[in-house]
Amino acid sequence: MTQAAFFVLTALADQPRHGYGILREVEELSSGEVQLRVGTLYGVLDRLTADGLIVLDREEVQQGRLRRYYRLTDEGVQALTAEAERMAAGASAARKRITKGRRAPAPADVKPAKPATGPGLAGGLA
Numbered sequence: 001m002t003q004a005a006f007f008v009l010t011a012l013a014d015q016p017r018h019g020y021g022i023l024r025e026v027e028e029l030s031s032g033e034v035q036l037r038v039g040t041l042y043g044v045l046d047r048l049t050a051d052g053l054i055v056l057d058r059e060e061v062q063q064g065r066l067r068r069y070y071r072l073t074d075e076g077v078q079a080l081t082a083e084a085e086r087m088a089a090g091a092s093a094a095r096k097r098i099t100k101g102r103r104a105p106a107p108a109d110v111k112p113a114k115p116a117t118g119p120g121l122a123g124g125l126a
Contacts, residue, residue, distance in 0.1 A: 003034060056070060
C-alpha cells in the first residue's frame with residue numbers, strides 16, 4: 001500500500017469526507033509530511049474505489065459546486081487495519097534492532113583477533 005493510499009484510508013476511518021477535506025486531513029495526520037496534489041488524490045480515490053476499499057457515500061452541492069463524499073468499506077477497514085499492524089510490527093522490529101545495536105560494543109572496544117598460526121586456506125602457514 002502506498003503512503004498516499006494509507007493516509008487517504010486513515011482520513012476516511014472516522015467519517016466520510018469530500019476531496020478537499022481528505023487533502024486537509026492527510027496533511028494533518030502526516031504532520032505536513034504528505035501534501036497530496038488534487039490530481040494525485042483523485043487517482044488514489046479511483047484506485048481505492050476500484051479495489052473496493054472505499055465507495056462514494058453521497059454527493060452534495062455546496063456553493064454551486066458538487067462535493068463527492070467517500071467512505072471506507074468493510075474491506076477498506078480490514079486493509080487499513082492490516083497495514084497499520086504491518087507498519088507497527090516493522091517499527092517494533094526497528095526499535096528492537098536499534099536497542100540491541102546500542103548495547104553492542106563499538107568497533108574501538110572490540111579486541112582484534114590473534115593472527116592465525118596454523119595452516120591457512122591453501123594449507124600453508126598464514
